[in-house]
Amino acid sequence: MRIPSVLTSIISLTLATLVLADAASDVIDLTPSNINSVVDPEKLILVEFFAPWCGHCKALAPHYEEAATALKEKGVKLAKVNCVDEPDLCQAHGVQGYPTLKVFRNGEPSEYTGPRKADGIISYMTKQSLPAVSDVTASNIEEFKKADKIVAIAYLSSPSDAAAVVFQDTAEKHRDDYLFGQSTDAAVIESAGVSTPAIVLYRAFDDPVSVYSHPVTSATVETIENWIAELSIPVIAEVSAENYMSYAQSGKPLAYLFIDPTSETKDEHIERVRAVALEHKAKINFVWIDAIKFGDHAKSLNLAESIWPSFVIQDLGNQLKYPIDQKTEITAVVVKDWVESFVAGTLEPTLKSQPIPETQDEAVFTLVGKEFDKVVSHNDKHIFVEFFASWCGHCKRLKPTWDALGEHYAAAKDHVIMYIFMLFCSRLVSNNLCSAKMDAPENDLPPSVPFRVASFPTLKMKLAGVNEWIDYEGDRSLESLIAFVDEHVKIPLKAPAGNESAPQPNVEFHDQTHDEL
Template identity: 35%
Template sequence: SDVVVLSSDNFAEFVKENPLALAEFYAPWCGHCKNLAPEYEKAATQLKENNIPIGKIDCTENQELCSSYGVQGYPTLKVFHGSLDNEKTTPYQGQRTAEDIVNFMIRQSAPAVLELKTIEDLENFKNKADVVAVGLWDEADAAINKTFYEAANLLKDSFYFAASTAKELFKEAGLASPPAVILFKTYDEGKSVFVNDASQWSADAISTFVQQESRPILGELSPTNFKSFIDSGNPLGYLFYDTAESRDAVVEQIYDIAKEFRDQISFVTLDGEQYGRHAKALNLKDTTFPAFVIQRISDGKTFPLLSEDGKSNGVVSSVTVRTLVKGVVDNTIQPFLKSEPEPESPYEENVRVLVGSTYESVVLDETKDVLVEYYAPWCGHCKNLAPKYVELAELYKDDDNVVIAKIDASNNDTPEQIQGFPTIKFFKANDKANPITFSDSREVEALARFIEAN
């Protein structure tokens, strides 16, 4: 194996002897670690040719070492730059494939900015990736040079950067006069240009430009680019399709809309046959594709394009998509509220049963203290809690000021962002904006103490 087996005995030597190295902190029982193993082996073999070693540390055998690097989950991959200082490490957050690991590490080994001297250099550099950034300026512009390098260092893990002061490259790049940053792309319009007064240049402005303009106007969503779309903070406009032909036909209709609103909504395509469950989670009604839905990243709320009666997916056209997009951008339409029908009886063994349509009227009642359990029917921990929660409700059934409630958060929308099941929150009377999350043991006594304490 080309993967170096590390332990507390040889770890320090491994890191200090190599100016660049990758280390995996793992546990033998970890399923994700087992899935990574063959890809990690391939990456190690390929990186050996570049003199970039990669190793692995069994955290069940080296607990103190793993703890010193803040390892809380497996696998954790960290890039070391010849120093044992954890502050100087770089977390690897890319895809767990040999190709992505190799590309990431080679990018780490390269200078943040490559110097271009000839047109041939420029053409070769443009072929390095689907998107590359090139800075062009006059040789005397020392401040511009410094700012560009700062931006490159911020994004070197994700993008390739190059720079030149060669005048023949200005003309080749179609630049009337420097300074400028040109983003060359193999998609959309082929390139984007950032030109600004030198005094207004900043590393953040260049960084923002590169990140925004590198996202396709209307491209396929993938594990590789998903994070960049999420980091933008823009709502995502999903076009789900069933065939390449249907996708291309709709893309032709809505491409100009995506281009017009690209600063406000990120438009992406996704295979509905493969990701039908995600389409359903976004509140599309069936698997009739193409279909379109917008999701706000800030709160997870969705705006599906539905038929007039709301029972099926709506027709995707330039007219219907523009209407939906304008409504979301102008904040003139309400997000979709997923809700089960109201139960015949609002109570189930003294527990108030909530659905999406009744949630706010009960939980946000300023006269009541309300304890809410967010659960999912398939959740084992929720099933274990159920009889205890009923017992708790029995304790408070005669207290008019306290409501013990529950909601199936997998089938009903709520304003709260629920990350796991069960989640229990307490909404205090006259202070509904600051719910308190329960974090003690899920026992009746602990839950009762929690209510009384708050």
């Protein structure tokens, strides 16, 4: 069949476009025939193992391409392996999920632990390409100060100064996090306006230059890293998957301004909060967040209505939430008063709870947030609680065993009671990294509880007459659970008549660890 000339032209143009598009890519395609010759000679190369059908891989692709082009100028290459076309190659490199990114140094791989957006990849790989501490001279000082969002430079009279050793140790520990340089160039030191030894932090936000205010001669790795960590968090910035962990790891409460990013008054509201944030930054981190994109997260922080802007403080350590009533206008004065009350310890957290069940007819009782303190205050009973999430696969597999355990002790409910307490987990963002997760209980644990639940299912027992909780860490078979109860409960407990021969639930447990959040 003869193909019309117009169609022929279209096909030729399409093929040519595809060829040019492929040729324009700065990401190298790796196969079994070229991987060793491409990867092994490189001092540093980043390799992505991906599957074309993977949604996370598709989302990463444009960022990976952009980073490859930017890093090409720095002499750092990016490559990729199609695991559908090359399954054996991916298996040989221990790939178990997509995308998997590995950093190769002279052919030796290590896990990539950086961000997955273009600027994050560029920043991470730039740090990897440099020594832990780079030499800064008059010819590169201005470029180096702007090479990353956080740049620390030690100005020294000699590379052998005692301060240089501590600074080097700090850099080795945090080379993935920040960019480090040092200079003994007299002209550079003079232009920096400091006396040696000195450490200066250059930032791409807030106050761009900060000088280490304590004597550098007595500095330690801990004091330097704490100083940098404190200054690495902006007064107020947008929170996302890329930067959430820096807030979570700071140990400080997190104050959110939920706002519609398309609102004409967005910047005005942010500036109102900024004034409060400047005053209280030492004790609380402040962020603004896209309320439209992360509406579910707002609900998990007990902001039930889609009313923006809204403001809430979260005590990350204790998983407690302190939202301002959404009917209240978010003004600078309102936020200031709220934050000051929180710092003073006079605010009461808002606790979420399901309704109290009208009846409790099953062997396993349902426990809700409103009744938690009331239930655990019964010191005449032993209480065994499963904390679960409705979506958790391990919890679903445990359910028939937990029900059977409740039936086993049904006749002894005056002494021991089995409870089930549901928690709901809401992720901050849709991301293939589990480092960016946030707990949002459907039933909040009250402040009086001396623990917080970080994985599902979590099993805890409180013995009668004591105020301590015992963690259950054994396997999830009925026999093991019964043995645990019998070991800790010091009174004879009889199961219902005939229950000894009751059939056991046919459930297999391949994973005996918690379902990590």
